[in-house]
Amino acid sequence: MATPLTATALLSALRSEGLTVVEHSGWRTHNRNHKGAWGPLNGVMIHHTVSSGTDGSVELCYNGHAALPGPLCHGVIDKTGTVHLVGNGRANHAGGGDPTVLRRVIAEDYGDRPPAPRKHDGGAGSVDGNAHFYGFECVNLGDGEDPWPTAQLDAIERVAAAICRAHGWSARSVIGHLEWSDWKVDPRGFTMPSLRNRIATRLSSPASGGSASTPAGGTSAPRYQPFPGTSFFTGRTSSPVITAMGRRLVAERCSSYTVGPGPRWTDADRRSYAAWQRKLGFRGSEADGVPGRTSWNALKVPHTG
Template sequence: MAAPLSPDRLLAALRAEGVRVVEHPGWRTRNRNHKGPFGPLHGVIVHHTVSSGSAASVALCRDGYAGLPGPLCQGVIDKAGTVHLIAHGRANHAGTGDGRVLRAVVAETAPPAPGRQDTDGNAHFYGFECVNLGDGKDPWPAAQLDAIERACAALCRAHGWTAASVVGHKEWTAAKSDPRGFEMRALRTRIGTRLRSAAPGTPAPGAPAPDTPAPGAPRHHPFPGASFFTAATSSPVITAMGRRLVAEGCSAYAVGPGPRWSDADRRSYALWQRKLGFSGSDADGVPGRTSWNALKVPYTR
């Protein structure tokens, strides 16, 4: 239970979590507060847009459409992993849902299967619309999933909530099927891990990784780049990575790990990517910045 974050605090929370943010004109005052309350806030609902393209999806969620006026969320998360802030306050995103689910979110317990339409969700949840066709085939890029995780974690951290405060639209009401294409339980697991172990301010995908951490912080090896991981590479960094994979229960090693990049390293790393919730080509066993930063490989010379 919490009062809504102010626009400045919302923006600061997202940026502190390493989220790339675009502020769209008028977002700080765009809302539907004239139609009902916004607060007390209890959690975050994740949606898919059933649209494609960043600009078109932002316009849709900002303006709405016949029968459902905008704004349709507070933020739109595109496939590149950018959060577009379009509103602050009440938005037409959750609609009515099951009060039992709201009570579970308040208690931070697993939500029951929704069946009732008895509670105004727009009053009690932030909403992120995520650009995806919602057909079960449109991919969810790793950068987008990372941004969803970070954005939800930012609000949870700011309010002192746990990952149980994040639900999918389909978990709020049986009338909806979104988000389709990834599991909310896996998302909550990643959010929970981030809240427990990742300090705010870790870089978003594509941002340079710092070589030297803040005083007193653990020193982790910066991402060496995907091209580092080839059969020609022999480095103690590979050994350190392998030991972390083993510690995380993601081992496909018969022997080792050792310093030379091998198929066993690739298969072990693919297990780690899948543990984080990645799939398809995003779980091919070749390290990327997001999964590498999450692994926290000790700094190695």
């Protein structure tokens, strides 16, 4: 059991784990504390939004809807791996769940997964999960077909590890909504045991820090290539940054190259980058193949020196 992190402590924990975080207006005091307890905290719960697009998903989770007021979670993890903070305190995300699951999460003594839940919101004997869990909604349609980009899965792992690290919890303090309530199926598209394995591995090493590393001699240097701006990507550009970008696109299986990639920006680069944007969930004019800051940061192009 743990005292909830302050807004400042939560933000610091997330950034220390190397996450890109967006603070939405008023999130530090946006909560449902007037409706019930917030704490003691016992774990982190992962959800999917059943929605697409970052802006609409964040707005939904911040404001909620007529039947369920917001915030609907503490943070939204979008397809690029960016974490959008929308609440701090009690949030309408977990609902009622199985007290046996809660006891096993507190004890951190289960094996591959906690016992199958037998309770749900409004059912006799259910326990209020909104009082006991941090909640993170991940942008995904939840149909089993909508992809989970590598950047998004990495961010989910880092978010959970950051909070576990801050409280001294193990990966067994992280559960999915489907492991809490017998009415729920989220998250769908990856397994919670596999996520907990990744979290456990991450927790076995110190926090990975932000987007900078410190080489011998103590001089800080960027770990990833900063976004060079949209105007950088024209047929006149020839740079090792373009080559490094192309190699990352090949690694992400978004390649339209027949030769290369090379240092000069070409139509093959544009087609490959458009495939990366679509992989992140962008559509229409947002997947035109011209890099933007969000998709560029998610690609994690290595610094070229």
